[in-house]
Amino acid sequence: MITKNQIKYINSLQQKKFRTEHQSFIVEGAKSVLELLKSDFELELLFVTQDFFDNYEEILSKLPLQVEIVNQQELEKAGSYSSNNAALAVAKTKENHELLVGENEYALILDDIRDPGNLGTIIRVGDWYGIHKIICSHSTVDFYNPKVIAATMGSFTRTNLYYTDLEVFIKNQSTPIYGTLLNGNNIHQTKFAKSGYIIIGNEANGISEGVEKLVTDKITIPSFGGAESLNAGIATAVVLDNLRR
């Protein structure tokens, strides 16, 4: 069973303040927990249903920690999912290490992405297109927010995030800095450099003024209809698809 104190502790990790204090975060659901077990994240607690245990006994029996068998109600009481009949883990967060692109590599820069679902989708889309480094403004939503982790569909295990002052970070780079703006070059005609950064702006306000001044290559997704904008996750996917073709 999950003890009262454990439930209180796990509940507290839904708040950034306590994630920072304990350097721990929650991972819920079959897909995300299975990806976690394959990753290099350090596990702290693991609760699974009997069904999940039976299905993945080979993986679970090799883990260096005690796996607790619990019921669905306990998982739902401890975690943030309204329905969870599989698993809940607590893992240690990683330190905020600087990330830089290597040769032949791209990274994303997120300027004030506020919605956890959007950040999760961007991480998942980045993973699809082979982008595993994301530099975030301090105002971007926390990577370890349970809604972000859920929306990545497991891609959080393959992607590193670095929270920093974007203007300072960008000024120190020598590769092209691409930014999606309204008045940029059509991405269908853009020849991307071998390495660089792609900035994705805030959902409502786009790229902030200070960061926009540092964009070396303005790009635009051409529109063929009446919609005024695309959401941040969609824009990321379209830009990365053009980068990779």
Added chain:
Amino acid sequence: MITKNQIKYINSLQQKKFRTEHQSFIVEGAKSVLELLKSDFELELLFVTQDFFDNYEEILSKLPLQVEIVNQQELEKAGSYSSNNAALAVAKTKENHELLVGENEYALILDDIRDPGNLGTIIRVGDWYGIHKIICSHSTVDFYNPKVIAATMGSFTRTNLYYTDLEVFIKNQSTPIYGTLLNGNNIHQTKFAKSGYIIIGNEANGISEGVEKLVTDKITIPSFGGAESLNAGIATAVVLDNLRR
């Protein structure tokens, strides 16, 4: 003010059963209501705050119906938004007319899209790429669901949806039927025909077996990383961006 009976009526329109019975649906928020007022939808009721009225008096004074000034609390009580300081309208739904592509035209076919946010995003993305006809399986979520309308960000006014039996519909077409499948041709190398249909499958299960058999051109979005899939809205955007380039 919004009367008790009106609140009851508007609340009921959150359910498909009552939308069908009354042939009416709700539109909420500044952006969506403004787009509605510019469209050919027939208005039934319109409630706005004093601020919204003052900002858009020129448009509102020309309407062929009584505009009621109400407060934010009333809008939130009547509608589905937890926060709405602008406007709420009730409009008449359109009949379920057959849609077919013309020359040099594409339409989307949605096979069992269940999530309202996904359908709304697909409509918005379609509108961005100039797609204004969408054919839906009967199991696809209702166009007039308030969450769908909200997620379209106004694009619902420029897009027509037709709910039908997909297998019967597709069998009657002579243009290519593109379907996003795991084993298709790389969309980066696909030469799209001048007109046709693009099928987007269910969020979890993809395109259903019966419909898959009718796909004439299998296409695949190439992956460069670890994510197993892309969501339906993202996949739609990437396919349409490749179609339009």
